[in-house]
Amino acid sequence: MFRVRKHLMGMVVFFASLGTLCSAEKEVTLVRDGIPRTAIVLGEKPTRSAHMGALELQHFIRLITGAELAITRDAKYPAEIRIYVGDSADTVKAGLKSGDFEGETSLVKFSGNNIYLIGCDSPDYGKVDYKDSLTFPKFYFNTRGSLYAVYDFLEHQCGVRFYGPWENSTTFKPRKTLSVKAVDRKFTSPLDAFRRVWDDDETYSMFPLSARERALWELRWRMTELYGSVNHNIYSIYFTHWGKAKSPYLAPCFLDKRENLFAQGYKGTDSYNDPILKDNYPDDPDLPPQLCFSNPDTAKYFGNEAAVYFNGGNVRGGWWNGKGTISPEKCLTPRTPGKPFFYPVEPADSNLFCKCGECSTQFPDLKGDERISNVKFAFVSAIAREAAKKQPGAGVSTLAYIQTLDYPKKVKIPDNVSVQLCLTHFAWWHPGIRKSQEEQYDLWIKNEASRRPVTLWTYIFSPHWDARRHFGKYNNFPGFYPWQIGKMMKKFTSDGIKGWSTEVELQQSCLEAYVSAKIAFDPSLDPDKIIDEYFADSFGKAGDAMKQIYREVENAYWNYRNYPPEWFKDIHKPYGPHGPHNPHWGTSLHSEEVNWAIGTPERMKKIEELLKEAEKQVETPEEKARFQRFIAGIWDRARRGRVEYDVKLANMGKTTNIAVTPARHADAGGDPGKIDWSKAASTGAWKRTMDGTAHPSQIQMRMAADSKFLYLKYTEQNPPKWDDSSFWNNCVELYFSELPMLPLFQFAVSPDGEKKELVHKMENDVVRMEKYDFKAKFISHAVPDSWEWMLAIPLERLPLDGKRIAMTADFFRTYPGKDARRRASWAPVYGLDYRGGISRYGRIFMPVVEYQDSSFSFGRSNKPMDNTPDPKASDGRAGIVDGNKGWTLTCSLGPIEKAQYNVTAYIRTDALPEDGLTTRCGIYDPEGKQIAGVKPIPVKDISGDDFKAVSFGPVTLSPNMYFYVGGFSKKVSGKNSVYVDRFILNKMPSK
Ligand SMILES: [Zn+2]
Incomplete structure (x- = not known):
């Protein structure tokens, strides 16, 4: 040697x-x-x-x-x-x-x-x-x-x-x-609990690491774990007290069923998606998604588990023995001399909390996540007290994570608890997210940092994370922030945090991770100096140009003025592309549109010029290789992304308003066989999914609707020969959502008549899929040269919006065989990820929209209209209007399709008929500030107890116009009320 x-x-x-x-x-x-x-x-x-x-x-x-x-x-x-x-x-x-x-x-x-x-x-x-x-x-x-x-x-x-x-x-x-x-x-290092960097892109990085490179990297960056690290860890109690696990190693752990240790209120919901538990209870729809936090026996259970680990044993299903294959005698968590001991207990990664009487009534004066956080920390405190009772010296570490980041003001946490705060600081350019997380961070530091180890779990993400996981894998413009993260790490370490771990996509954010790890190890270092050295050392003479590129990107990415202004109207209610955004979380903000508003053509050009300069200046083979890693790992994607986005903008110009209105049909009771399909509406020719060009398939989708069902009929001539492809390689998939976002409902059928029904939901940044029942009637008929199926879905099982005006939808045909690009869809999504392409789906507008009195407002305000029982009204109630006043009743049309409609109002009055006396009913366009349609209605036509249909049309209507009912043509003494039952829009068939 x-x-x-x-x-x-x-x-x-x-x-x-x-x-x-x-x-x-x-x-x-x-x-x-x-x-x-x-x-x-x-x-x-x-x-x-x-x-x-x-x-x-x-x-x-x-x-x-x-x-x-x-x-x-x-x-x-x-x-x-x-x-x-x-x-x-x-x-x-x-x-x-x-x-x-x-x-x-x-x-x-x-x-x-x-x-x-x-x-x-x-x-x-x-x-x-x-x-x-x-x-x-x-x-x-x-x-x-x-x-x-x-x-x-x-x-x-x-x-x-x-x-x-x-x-x-x-x-x-x-x-x-x-x-x-x-x-x-x-x-x-003063951060003596742990310092850890997890590369989340391990499985998809272009620059994968060998085991040796990874081990050297961990040593050279001085990563360590000595105490207090934590992750979700509540599995063993299921194996012991929920049911016999499927795994032969875990099955013998089962003692007795104790349902009240677990979250109540989720029976039959099939709502638990954690793979460790799903694999062990594959067909159990009752599997609880959380623990019961208030049951003292649940706390006792984990207090005991902590003591077992403290004493050098372990538990099958517990920390680092999730599969149960390790003997319980083996010590998995040795105590580090001179350091405290904390056993990790963090509930499931799910916000489906226990609904039992005690859990749901604790801390009655608190609301929402603040209450949940107090309930959770009361639970963890109880575990820590049990652990200390069993074994002095044993403690518990836990997370303050999304719903539980709120500082639990009402709980006195015992000293043997270590808390790791989860901060999405990569999104702290968003002032609302930053403020909300910093407020809680400050409370934790101020109240707890001197009493216990307070540690951090940070996320060094960038737009790549969102592009990959939330917005259909588009090629993105990068987000760099080494100077910002340097300042944040200086602040965190000067506040006395005792440990830090981070997730990172190394290929995107290696510099940010490096700066952070350096300061976590030695907080006295100057981040700006670290960054200056990095560019000079890595790129030599090209260092200045590369540094300017990082500056340019950081200045753009970290400036909230480059994001949609409506996100920041109220700093306490942050917004993102999907509407209100949980301020304790930071992903799913960089939609393609938002990202490319930062990667503007001008900025791309400026960076390309700097790169040209840098490319000339790199000298040594190592400098050239580092430069190429930047190009291949980060910048090529930006180049492709900008071009693809520009193409999409052009294509979207051609393809916006892909929409269909099913033909109105007499009620057919949910039987698609009773529909006259010759009169049904058609989606028109399907396109190539990838690029929106014409597709050679002979697919027809026809649609009709009655008052209770949506009917679809699919025919395909000369479909490819059936082979033994798996279901998902030879099927038609239908997707429906209210808006272009989750939850998304999926109905898929294959030529042999098999079907799958699912709902996709987002929970804590993880998309969960659950079974869904459309309660649809389905008839499939496939013969060698054609495939035909019909479907009737109850409207109440579809994600129509509140007034049942419309929903988002798309239909895809996946073909067997090697060429995945031969896919067809109604609205092209320009990618192979059907779910990720949701922003390009089409709309289905209902042919008949009914506005009942519950949608009426008072005057021109949004104040709800009083309504009154009326036995003759279609739903037993009607809006009531003082006929001597104008504009007494309005009703917004909502997000209808711009088109021609026949409009019918159902209206009556108790005023006595009188020649020449009229009331008015009309449609107002607030954008054009004009009346779009008005009809004087003779009182004699509508006087009496029965509602009369008053038609006006065809009228061209646009979203957000509204109906109004005006006053009489002159003042009426005596009875003067006008009653309005409903309005109905019937879309005119388009020519
Ligand atoms: Zn409970």
Whole structure:
């Protein structure tokens, strides 16, 4: 292992002729003109931390100088300068012993020609093979002070920078002579609980990491987990007290069914989607989506689990034994000497909380999430008290996450609780989101940071996250914010947080993650200096141009004035593309439209010019490779995205208002066989899903509606030959939603008559799919040269809007075979992700829209109209109008389709008939500020107890116009009320 390599022979000769040097000087020359003068000395039995340190030191000095330093355990090894890594007999003689340090402390100390790189190492011994990451120092509950001393030395003394996990993201200046300044520096990171970076793009990054690269990256960025980390962890109680798990390892855990430990009120809802539990209870529609937080036995259960782990055991289904395959005797969470112990308990990632009497009435003076947060922290506090009762020293760590980020003012949290706050700080350019999260953060820090470990879970996301997960995988303009994140991390660390972990898409946001990890390790660093160094070190002469690009993007991305102004009208009620946005969360803001309002053509051009400059200026192969990683990993997507968005804008111009109004049909009782399809409306020819061009398929979709059902008839001539493709590769899918957003209802049918019915919902940033029952009547008929099916769906099972005017919909035909691009749809979505293309779906307008008295307003205000019982009215009630006043009743038409309609009002009056006496009824257009249609109605025609149909039309109507009923043509003494039952719009068939 520690062979003397051949250049050492040269070294021995060389330094013998030089004599002593530099002992009195402030600088020590490790390698001169490519000749090593230094040996790395390890102890007899080094820790893995020290051993790894020696190998890393040797590796980087060789990269810098070309010289390979010997690693030796021989105290007499001939070398002029000795670097001791970890402790050994010689360091003990010099008064330095690993055991004298605490926590993660590391020391870099110069003494004459001796350099000591030493620190507190956990007793983790074993041979390290530099090529095999499985032999590297252990990650969890393991301190690596000696290795950290080496990194400290490499960074501060030798100028090495570990900017990222890829080999060429590490920088240094190659030189034949390496001299280092003498220092005496002892360092301990104040964030002693954990520092962790999770790359969320592990499975889809263009630059995947090998296990070794990942392990080196974690060590070089000084990531660690010593105590207090937490994630969702409530599984074992299901295996013990809900039912026998499917897994043979977990099934024996079942003791007895205790339903009241779990959330009440979700029986039969099939609402739990967590894969760990779903896999173990696959067909259980009663599986509760949460725990009961108020049941003292639930708290007792987890208090006990915490004590078991504290005592060195574990629980099948508990932390790090989710599959139950590990023996309960094994210690999975060793206690770190000198550090507290917290067992992670975080409820399910679901906002379906328990509805039992106690849970729903706790903290009655609080509302919404604030109440939920108090209920949750009362629960966690009860667990912590139970744990301490069982086992003094045992504590509980938990999250303050979305619904529970609110500081629980009414709960006195015991001291043995550690809290990790989840902050979506990447979206803090949004003033409403920032204010809301910062307010809660400040409360937690002010009230709790001195009493317990308060730690952070941050999210280093960018528009790429939203593009990928929320808006159909469009190619996006990037979002950079290294300077902003630097300021935020300075603030967090100066507030005394004890741990930090983050999620990141490394390919997009590696610099932001690097700045954060650096400051988390050493909060005294200056982020601006870190960033300046990054650009100069990584890109050489092109550093300035690259830095300007980051500045340009950060200034645009982090400026709320570049986002739709209506999002910021009320800072307490943040908005996003889907309307009101939960301020405790930050994703799903960067829709394609919003993103490309930032990546303007002008900004793209400016950045392209800077890139041209940078491309000329990068010199070394490493600089060129880093530049190419930026282009391939980030900028190519922006280039493609801008072009695709421009094409879409053009296409959307051609294809907007894809809409259909089903033909009105006499009531057919939900039987599609009774529909006269020759009179039904047609969707028109379907297009290619990908690009909106003409599709050769012979597909026809016809639609009709009666007062209770929507009817569809699909025919396809010469469909491809059936093969044994899976359902989803040969089917027609129908999607319906109220607006172009979730929830989205899906009905899918295959040629063999199989069907699937689902609803897609968004919950805590995860799309959940559940079974749905359209209660539809379905008839399919497939023969070799044609496929035909008919469907009748009750209107009440469709996501029509409140007045049943319209809904969003699209229909897709997926064909078997290799060419996925041969897909057809009614409205093209310009992508293969049907759900993600929702913003391009069409609209289905109902042929008949009825406005009942519940939609009437008083005068021109939005004040609801009083209505009165009226046995002759269609629904038993009618609006009542003082006929001596004008504009007494209005009724907004809502988001109807702009088209020609026949309009019918059902109206009567108790005024006596009189020649020439009229009242007026009309339609007003607030945009054009004019009356769109008006009809004087002779009182004699509508006088009496019966409502009379008054027709006017055809009238061209647009969204948001409204009906009004005006006053009599002259004042009437005596009875003067006008009663309005309803208005009905009948769309005229289009020519
Ligand atoms: Zn409950």
